[in-house]
Amino acid sequence: MSNGWDREADVVVLGMGAAGCAAAVAAADAGASVLLLEKMPEGREGGNTRISGGIWFNSLDRDGMATYLRSLCGPYTLPEEIIEVWADETYKNTEWLEGLGVTPGVHADYKPEYPEMPGAEFYGGYLGVNGEMGQQLLWKALSAAVRDKGVEVLLDTPADELVTDDDGAVVGVAATSGGQPLRVGARRGVVLATGGFENNPDMVRDYLQLPGSPVWGSPAGTGDGIKMAQKVGADLWHMDNMMAALGFAADGFEAGMYVMFIFSMGFICVGNDGRRSHNEIPPQGHGHGLIDGDYELFQRRPLHVIFDENTRQAGPISPPREILPVGWNLLMEGYEWSADNSAEIEKGWIQQADTPAELAETLGIDPDGLEAAVASWNEVCAAGNDPLGRPAATLAPLATPPYYGFTSAPLLGWTNGGPRRNEKAQVLDPFGQTIGRLYAAGTVSSTYSRCKDGGFHIGDALAFGRVAGRNAAGETPR
Missing domain, CATH: 3.50.50.60 (FAD/NAD(P)-binding domain)
Incomplete structure (x- = not known):
């Protein structure tokens, strides 16, 4: 030729x-x-x-x-x-x-x-x-x-x-x-x-x-x-x-695991100091959230995601096939997330501890900061008003131990x-x-x-x- x-x-x-x-x-x-x-x-x-x-x-x-x-x-x-x-x-x-x-x-x-x-x-x-x-x-x-x-x-x-x-x-x-x-x-x-x-x-x-x-x-x-x-x-x-979301790398899988709290809103996101710094559920689209009056990339930086036993038992924190049949791990690898998140905890993908301070030590964040953040969050839920602007319908307390958490790097969609x-x-x-x-x-x-x-x-x-x-x-x- x-x-x-x-x-x-x-x-x-x-x-x-x-x-x-x-x-x-x-x-x-x-x-x-x-x-x-x-x-x-x-x-x-x-x-x-x-x-x-x-x-x-x-x-x-x-x-x-x-x-x-x-x-x-x-x-x-x-x-x-x-x-x-x-x-x-x-x-x-x-x-x-x-x-x-x-x-x-x-x-x-x-x-x-x-x-x-x-x-x-x-x-x-x-x-x-x-x-x-x-x-x-x-x-x-x-x-x-x-x-x-x-x-x-x-x-x-x-x-x-x-x-x-x-x-x-x-x-x-x-x-x-x-x-x-x-x-x-x-x-x-x-x-x-x-x-x-x-x-x-x-x-x-x-x-x-x-x-x-x-x-x-x-x-x-x-x-x-x-x-x-x-x-x-x-x-x-x-x-x-870009678009990014909550999620984490998992041993044995090419792609990361996607997390979306559907069955319970009982979770918060904190920084390395253990503190909340923003509304975890702002008005948002595919990659941007309305923060401080303007749209910016969201999630934009690593965060630690914290939830409690009530949220764990409420349902899978990664959407099941019948709700969202998408993603490499689900469609190509055939991974089905456990209904109560127990399998993922057992694998060590999600950390567990009896107190927020113990969980903070495991995740490598400030224990005093996380203790204060959880206490403050529970007060916010009791009052029904979040000063960071989270909708009232999503204010579910973290009051039932054990506590769970993982670090979201975040998960990069595209x-x-x-x-x-x-x-x-x-x-x-x-x-x-x-x-x-x-x-x-x-x-x-x-x-x-x-x-x-x-x-x-x-x-x-x-x-x-x-x-x-x-x-x-x-x-x-x-």
Whole structure:
């Protein structure tokens, strides 16, 4: 083959999550031959899309959702051209999925997470395959569509480097397949859809200042696409934006364990001094909480989570499959959290002690501070008013020993930053010039500069995946 390629296609797509699948389908529909390279082996492919809620948001009005996105950005504004294309394409997501044979349905009655922001009234809640959440349903539908379109998929084939011509345009990919080098030529373009950098400890430390955070999702998101794009001159955006939650690393599991107090609100979060410093349950969305009158990243730093025997007995502190069928450990590893949290305590993932002071010693925090914090919290619950602003309905005392706790680093869900792109999904250099024939979509280059609502990440991946695939297919063949 020319240029020493082992394989060639019109469009080469890197990654098999929502963005990669959408790009591959769109490029194939535009008449291009498509080759999709997926880093992970069979049974582990699909990125975070596979183990997410698989939900996309219902856009009730194209212009209204454009207003909502502007509001969510706040001072971290996006180019108007990107907002307009985002609004157009996310409005079309449901119709496009129906064209692939998906039957959409409303999943529960989800309201906007930022109801006070202009445009929130046009957010129509969650849509899912057959109205269901998680269970790999959306990814299975998308990956089936990819193959139905005749797209060839090479699993266990991580891309190592983008290949450029003398003018700096991307003309192919150097990859490894089955442990052997593979050079793949792209006659029209390459689409990066390789996911985020949450599993790259150095990048997490440098960009997010979260050393030691475990990860909720797929182990595939190690920043490969970001680094490949940087090497060919890409600028970066949104590198400090993310979503994190309560959770911890667990021996024997690749991903961290996610914690969400559903059955009892009897818990507090404290710092190394043992003291509460903020409302643990502020009004919040996917990654941001309303704190001191403004939205900021939440959870943003390590915290120690404390609860008592009443909360332990109330139900699992990690949502069970019947409530939230998502996450790597649940869907891929098959881990089922115990109904009363006893198995996790026995494993040593959750620490136990007879008194708050003893628990503090185990967790490595100030014993006097935690004793005072628990006593103060119980007084707050008795009074029915939290000076830090926690809602009255969540004021459940910690009064029944033994006491339990764990340290949340916190758990990193996903990142938003990567190569800067324009409204055509073309990757840009630091001077705003396009890098020829290189496109990006999904969390490798998320649209979102600040706040995100539910279903926004899947919605964005589908929308700009299609944009990237169409435009790459429209390039003049080499």
